[in-house]
Amino acid sequence: MAVAATHPVIDQLQRVLPNDRLLWRDYDLMLYEYDGSIDKHRPLAVAFPLTTDEVSQVVRVCHRAAVPYTARGAGTGLSGGAIPARGGVLISLARMNRILEIDVDNMRAIVEPGVVNLRLGAATAPFGLTYVPDPSSQKACTIGGNVGENSGGPHTLRYGVTTNHTLGLEVVLPGGEVVRLGGTAADSPGYDLIGLLVGSEGTLGIVTRIWVRLVPVTETVKTILAVFPDMESASASVAGMIARRIVPAAIEMMDNLTIRAIESRSPAGYPVEAEAVVLIEVDGLREEVEAQSEAVQEVCAESGALSVRLAKNEAERAALWAGRKGAFAAIGRLTPDYYTVDGVVPRTKLPATLARIQEISRESGFRIANVFHAGDGNLHPLILWDSDIAGAEERVIDAGAEIMRVCAAAGGSLSGEHGIGMEKKDLMPLIFSQDDVAQMLSIKGAIDPAGLCNPDKVFPTAGRCLELFARRGRSAGW
Amino acid sequence: MVDTSAPSRVIDGVRAARVVRPESADDVAAALREANDAGQAVAPIGGATQLDLGMPPTRVDLALETSALDKVVEYEPADLTVTVEAGLRFSELQKLLSAQGQFLALDPPVDDQATIGGVIATNVSGPLRFSSGTARDLVIGTRVANPAGTLTRAGGRVVKNVAGYDLNKLYVGSLGTLGLLVELSFKLAPIPPATGTVAGAFADLDAVSSAAAAIVRSSLSPLAVELLGPGAARAAGLAEQYTLVFRAGGYPQAVDRQVRDLGTLVTNHGGQALETSDTLWDDLARLRREAQQRDIVVKAAAPIATSTALVRLLEKTLEGREATVWAHAGNGLAYAACDAPVTADTLERLRSDVAGLGSNASLVIQRCPTDLKREVDVWGDPGSSLPLMRALKTKLDPKNTLNPGRYVGGI
Numbered sequence: 057m058a059v060a061a062t063h064p065v066i067d068q069l070q071r072v073l074p075n076d077r078l079l080w081r082d083y084d085l086m087l088y089e090y091d092g093s094i095d096k097h098r099p100l101a102v103a104f105p106l107t108t109d110e111v112s113q114v115v116r117v118c119h120r121a122a123v124p125y126t127a128r129g130a131g132t133g134l135s136g137g138a139i140p141a142r143g144g145v146l147i148s149l150a151r152m153n154r155i156l157e158i159d160v161d162n163m164r165a166i167v168e169p170g171v172v173n174l175r176l177g178a179a180t181a182p183f184g185l186t187y188v189p190d191p192s193s194q195k196a197c198t199i200g201g202n203v204g205e206n207s208g209g210p211h212t213l214r215y216g217v218t219t220n221h222t223l224g225l226e227v228v229l230p231g232g233e234v235v236r237l238g239g240t241a242a243d244s245p246g247y248d249l250i251g252l253l254v255g256s257e258g259t260l261g262i263v264t265r266i267w268v269r270l271v272p273v274t275e276t277v278k279t280i281l282a283v284f285p286d287m288e289s290a291s292a293s294v295a296g297m298i299a300r301r302i303v304p305a306a307i308e309m310m311d312n313l314t315i316r317a318i319e320s321r322s323p324a325g326y327p328v329e330a331e332a333v334v335l336i337e338v339d340g341l342r343e344e345v346e347a348q349s350e351a352v353q354e355v356c357a358e359s360g361a362l363s364v365r366l367a368k369n370e371a372e373r374a375a376l377w378a379g380r381k382g383a384f385a386a387i388g389r390l391t392p393d394y395y396t397v398d399g400v401v402p403r404t405k406l407p408a409t410l411a412r413i414q415e416i417s418r419e420s421g422f423r424i425a426n427v428f429h430a431g432d433g434n435l436h437p438l439i440l441w442d443s444d445i446a447g448a449e450e451r452v453i454d455a456g457a458e459i460m461r462v463c464a465a466a467g468g469s470l471s472g473e474h475g476i477g478m479e480k481k482d483l484m485p486l487i488f489s490q491d492d493v494a495q496m497l498s499i500k501g502a503i504d505p506a507g508l509c510n511p512d513k514v515f516p517t518a519g520r521c522l523e524l525f526a527r528r529g530r531s532a533g534w
Numbered sequence: 535m536v537d538t539s540a541p542s543r544v545i546d547g548v549r550a551a552r553v554v555r556p557e558s559a560d561d562v563a564a565a566l567r568e569a570n571d572a573g574q575a576v577a578p579i580g581g582a583t584q585l586d587l588g589m590p591p592t593r594v595d596l597a598l599e600t601s602a603l604d605k606v607v608e609y610e611p612a613d614l615t616v617t618v619e620a621g622l623r624f625s626e627l628q629k630l631l632s633a634q635g636q637f638l639a640l641d642p643p644v645d646d647q648a649t650i651g652g653v654i655a656t657n658v659s660g661p662l663r664f665s666s667g668t669a670r671d672l673v674i675g676t677r678v679a680n681p682a683g684t685l686t687r688a689g690g691r692v693v694k695n696v697a698g699y700d701l702n703k704l705y706v707g708s709l710g711t712l713g714l715l716v717e718l719s720f721k722l723a724p725i726p727p728a729t730g731t732v733a734g735a736f737a738d739l740d741a742v743s744s745a746a747a748a749i750v751r752s753s754l755s756p757l758a759v760e761l762l763g764p765g766a767a768r769a770a771g772l773a774e775q776y777t778l779v780f781r782a783g784g785y786p787q788a789v790d791r792q793v794r795d796l797g798t799l800v801t802n803h804g805g806q807a808l809e810t811s812d813t814l815w816d817d818l819a820r821l822r823r824e825a826q827q828r829d830i831v832v833k834a835a836a837p838i839a840t841s842t843a844l845v846r847l848l849e850k851t852l853e854g855r856e857a858t859v860w861a862h863a864g865n866g867l868a869y870a871a872c873d874a875p876v877t878a879d880t881l882e883r884l885r886s887d888v889a890g891l892g893s894n895a896s897l898v899i900q901r902c903p904t905d906l907k908r909e910v911d912v913w914g915d916p917g918s919s920l921p922l923m924r925a926l927k928t929k930l931d932p933k934n935t936l937n938p939g940r941y942v943g944g945i
Contacts, residue, residue, distance in 0.1 A: 161747065161839040162866070184751065206696045217694065219703070220671050224894065235918045239894035240837045242865055243657075243668075246916040246942040247712075247923050251670055251703020255696050275753040295612050301635055301724030303614075340755065344788035400692040402613040432694040433613075472694040480697075487690065488698060495686040495930075496699045502929035503922065514698065 065121040065145065066101050072113045077104040077151070088128070088146050092193075094395060094449065095136040095478045099126070099146035106151055108226060108234055108264040115262065116232035118145050118508060126510045127258045129169065129201030132193040134396050135477030137205060137257045141512035147262060149200050155179050156265070163270045164223060164240050169200020169263050176268070185270040188215045191473070192381050203263050206255030208473035210306040210380065211337070213431035215271075217473065219254040224267030227253060230260070230504040239267050252499070257475050258510040260503045274339040277305075278349045279367040279376050282356035283330040287311060287426075289360035290332035291407040294430045296355040297336075298403060302348055307431030308335040308380050314427045314438075317386040324379025325372070330362070334430065335380055383427040384438065391423075391440035397456045398474035399463035403433045412462045413437050420455040434472035435463070457483060476514045484516050543597040545577055545940075546590035546904040550597035557602045559619070559677065559685055559716040566714060567683025569596045570935045577937055578710035580621060580652025583645045586901040587656055588709055589912055592939035600651050603716060608691065611636060615674065615691055617719040620651025636722045639666035643822035651715040657707030660822070661758035661781065661815075664864040666723065669706045675719030676702045678712075681935045685716065693721045704926070711941045712930045726783030729757070730793040731815065733808040734800030735767070735775040742776050743842040745803035746863045749780065750838065752799070754792055757781040760818065761841065761868075763849060763859035769824075770817045772808065776845075778863065781815060818860075825858045825871035831901040832884070834868045836891035843891060844868035851884045852876070866892075876902075878909035885914055913942040 066080045079085060080101040089098040100123065105111045118125040124144035131138050140146050153170035160183045167176060173194040176187045190209035191197055197207070203225070208217040224238035237249045253260055284290035287309075294307055310318070310333050315326045326333050334356070338348040349366060356364045367373035387394050401409045410426065413435075417424040423440040437459055441452040460470055464486035470476060476484065484493060497515055500507075543550040556562045569576045574595035579585070581601065603621035611634040618627060625646045631637050642648075642658035659668045666672070675689035688701035705715060736742045742761060749759060758781040762770060767777040778800065782792035797807045825831065834844050841863040848859050848870040855876065861868035885897040899912040916923065920943045927934075927945045939945075 159837075160751075162837040163751065164837075184753075206700070208694060212694065216667070216671060217696075219700065220667060229922070235922060236894075237919050239892070241835045241892045241895045242867060243833075243835045243896070243898075244894055244916070245896055245898050245913045246919065247708055247926060248670055248703040248706060249919055249922060251700055251706070255700050272751055272753045272755065274755075298612055298614055298724075301727065303724060340784070341753065341788050341791055343791045344784045347785035347787055400690075400694055402610065402615065402692055404610055404612045429694070433692055434694045467691055469690045469692050469695040470697040472692075473696055475696055476698065484698065488687065491684040492686045492688065492698070495680065495684070495688070496701065498929045499699055499701070499704075499926065502925045 063100050065117060065123045068117045068121065069101060069103055069114065069145070072117055073103055073105065073110065089139070091131045091133045091136060091138045093134050093136040093477065093479050094453070095139050097139050097141050097143065099140040100143050102146045102148055104148050104151050108228065111147065111228045111262055111264050112232045112234055114145065114147055115228050115230070119230065119232055119506060122506070122508065124508045124511050127204065127262045129198035129204070130172070130196045132197045133201060133205060133475065133477065134398065135471065135475040135479040137475050137477040137513065139478060141478055149198065152264065158183065159240065160185065162240050165268050165270055167199050167266050167268065169198060169203070169266060171199045173197050173199060173202060180270050181273070184273050186273050187268055187270055188221055189218045192384065199266055199268070200263050203254050203266055204256070204258045205473070205475045208429070208434070210308055210429060213307060213429065214303050214305045219251060221269045222250055222254050222266060223269055225250055225253055225263050226265035227261040227263055230506065230509040257477060257514055259500060259513055261509065276342045276345045277337060277339040277373065278345050279373045280336045280349060280352055281326070281365045281376055282334045282336065282361040283327055283363045284332040284334065284361055286331045287410045288407050290334050291410065291430070293334055293356045293359035293361065294403060294406065296359050297352060300351055300355055302351055302355070304336050304348065304352060304431065305339045306335070306337040309426070309428055309430035310380065310383060311426040313423060313425040314383050314387065317390050317425065318379045318383055321386040321389050322378070322382060324375050326379055335376055380427070387425050387438050387440065392442040392444065395439040395441060395452050395456055396474070397435070397437045397439065397459050398471045399435045399460055399468060400472040401433045401435065401463050401466040401468035405466040405468065406430065406433060409435065409462055409466055413459055416455055416458050420451060422452060422455055429472070432472070433468065460486060478513060481514055482516050543577065543579060543582065545585050545594055546907065548591050548594050550577060550594045552595065553597040553599060555599040555602050559603065559679065562598065562600065562603070562714060562716050563679040563683045563685050565596070565598055566679050566681060570681040570933055573933065574935070575938050576935050578655070578714045580649030580655070581623065581645070581647035583648045584652060584656050588940035590904055590907055590939065591937060598714065600716065601649060606630065607717060614722045615693060615719060616722060617675065617691055617717065618650060619717055620715040621649050624648045624650050624653050631722060632725065635725050637725050638672060638720050639723045640669060640672060641819070643819065643826050645823065650718060654706055654718060655708065655710050655715060661760050661862060663862060664759050665755065665757045670703050672720050673702045673706055673718060674721050676705050676715060677717035678705060679714040679716050681931050681933060689719065691719045709937055709941050711927060711937045711945055714936065728784065728786040728789045729812055730782040730789040731810050731812050732780045732782070732793050732796040732800065733772065733810040733814060734778050734805035735773055735808055736778065736805045737775065739776055739842045739846055741804040742778060745778060745800060745805055746841060747839060748803065749796065749799055750864045754795055756792060756796065757783045759862070759864035761845060761861040761863040763845060765856060766821060766858045766860045769858060770814065770821050778805065779814060779818065821858070822860065825869070826901065828871040829874035829903060830876050830899070831869065831871045832881070832897060832899050834888045834897045836866050836888060836895035838864065838866040840891045841866050841868060844888065847884065847887050851880060851887070874903055878906060881910050916942050
């Protein structure tokens with residue numbers, strides 16, 4: 057039975073896209089009202105364009121009808137970036153998923169935004185090349201989403217995040233115009249618009265094609281697991297490595313709650329009685345890795361590690377990483393719900409920050425698991441909660457906000473890799489002044505004057521704004 | 535606030551009516567706002583070492599110098615980050631960091647007077663970009679003075695940060711046309727425990743090309759991959775041949791291995807391994823700095839695999855002018871420096887030949903006589919993104935106060 061479309065914009069979209077690439081019945085839309093975060097909002101319709109031109113046409117339809125639109129990759133985001141906060145049209149790029157070119161000679165690949173992160177790595181591996189950013193959701197998340205959020209991952213400590221590996225973009229601007237930025241050659245003259253677009257959380261346009269950097273696969277990799285009696289000594293090992301001039305490929309830390317969760321679900325070989333484990337990966341030439349892994353083991357021992365173990369083979373190495381990459385899912389088995397917090401502090405502030413998070417856990421009554429990128433000070437406290445308990449959602453969000461205040465006061469940031477999105481926009485005054493935000497908003501105004509491109513993200517809600525900045529006062533710096 | 539001892543400033547024949555050298559960020563912002571209110575044009579100046587970059591300014595009423603902003607705001611070595619005022623000399627910053635066994639992994643060919651703010655606003659780079667990237671990969675936080683007199687921050691002091699728009703990237707290389715950098719934060723790197731240098735001489739560019747390709751795609755990951763044209767090799771004290779120069783860094787045993795394997799790769803591709811040492815990098819740095827002083831300096835960018843084709847093109851176009859030609863062969867970037875006269879036609883032809891090497895290949899004339907700038911746009915055509923760049927400029931600097939006319943597309 058035919059159901060009448062309820063909004064005129066749907067009729068217009070039907071002229072641009074065939075019916076099998078357009079959803080607008082309420083039942084179909086429910087799947088698209090959320091991502092990996094807490095917030096929700098239902099779109100008016102979901103469009104599945106296959107080409108840049110179709111994206112442009114959909115954007116033009118929205119623009120003419122003054123209907124907001126939001127781009128979506130795999131919907132794995134953790135800050136609400138892909139939620140249509142004000143309704144409107146959700147533009148799914150999931151079906152634009154071709155790897156267009158792997159240019160081995162120039163160490164570049166050109167991909168469409170819907171390509172899944174892990175698939176790109178698999179496609180380049182036969183050529184001895186790899187794409188570096190490796191978010192933990194890499195089995196599902198898309199390169200387009202990674203560009204939107206400037207995603208990181210464990211190995212970004214040494215090799216950088218998405219912005220450091222993005223060389224060119226084709227973008228559908230908010231008016232529907234298509235621009236090409238950068239490409240295979242470096243140093244295009246003019247403003248670095250790629251740098252502006254990457255991490256702008258889909259608020260400045262929709263990326264339809266991406267040129268990425270590929271690098272040679274490293275010769276050797278070694279992974280070390282160090283077990284610590286407490287978080288303080290584990291943190292001290294991180295500082296120790298930096299002091300000894302060692303920058304490993306990755307330094308990951310997990311606390312006891314996380315360790316127990318992992319070991320009860322799919323054992324990775326972490327000792328369940330340990331208060332903290334640190335997973336360190338060193339890569340490069342054999343000789344470099346040899347020397348560096350010895351130095352790392354020394355530093356861990358000096359910092360008070362109870363044991364230090366080098367993965368003997370690829371299977372052991374893979375198991376150690378499987379534990380880390382499956383940590384969030386393992387926590388999910390301990391609790392009906394968990395809230396993933398993302399914050400950054402200077403490396404030297406890690407011990408004090410972790411201690412404060414423990415206090416927040418006690419004060420709020422929520423268990424908090426810590427599993428994070430210790431090497432670059434990027435914390436991921438997971439707050440365990442139950443959405444069936446009345447009032448819990450508000451309290452869990454408050455606990456997350458309190459952790460953000462601690463990070464901000466330590467000179468850190470509100471997000472290392474998950475984005476601000478809907479989740480933290482009202483916390484922006486913790487690290488930015490009203491003028492700072494106004495400067496960013498004027499960029500938004502220059503590129504999206506109609507304000508229809510992924511609205512109500514990143515920046516404080518207008519009404520709440522003054523109150524928040526007033527509370528911030530003049531004292532807060534970074 | 536006005537330091538009357540400051541020398542007058544001339545940019546492409548346009549003399550600044552006034553020069554000020556404020557001593558605080560607040561004073562920079564106040565001076566900028568005052569000029570903006572009065573409808574005056576402002577040229578931000580750091581160490582005044584690269585004033586030739588860009589098109590002639592349409593006007594300069596005020597030269598606003600940052601060299602008195604030279605404080606270290608925060609340096610915690612254990613965090614591997616530093617925050618400094620923009621007028622601090624680049625050379626001073628590196629000295630300060632090296633005392634702690636660290637450095638900012640950027641090695642542009644600039645003089646001692648160059649400030650960190652100027653280095654970032656001009657986005658200059660050197661051989662280390664092969665392993666460490668460019669300014670955009672190292673700047674983690676900025677504070678700028680805006681034409682309306684506000685001081686705004688972007689980014690922060692932590693190495694991983696996605697809060698808010700990454701305006702840092704916009705300011706890098708914007709030649710002060712969007713805002714005036716007053717403070718910068720960087721991520722740092724430890725100085726490698728050991729380094730080594732390998733150089734190989736080649737009879738022809740085809741052999742160079744295959745050797746460079748093999749090394750760039752290998753897991754040897756040197757810190758730098760440089761190619762010198764015969765003239766540049768001679769100027770660096772080497773034989774007058776095409777020469778590939780590699781720098782290795784890391785633990786001593788790894789450096790030994792890299793030096794050995796890189797030497798073998800050179801030989802296997804028909805090159806002749808040369809006796810050399812790390813001091814060659816000082817010679818190369820001097821060579822690049824001196825080349826920047828010649829009448830005409832161009833920078834060409836194309837896909838990595840066309841690095842040698844770029845060198846060939848530059849040599850052919852500037853034949854008979856004793857051009858110094860060198861390339862970051864692992865990045866697809868080549869430079870040529872020579873003395874005038876070179877006609878606008880020659881440069882335009884070179885630009886169109888470079889464009890043929892890749893869809894976004896480009897040629898920027900980094901330095902040339904002012905007269906020539908009347909005939910040729912030093913930046914070239916930025917393509918479909920120009921309206922977007924203009925929209926940003928108009929929004930952030932509505933009265934066109936900052937460096938009017940000097941940047942890409944007449945911005």
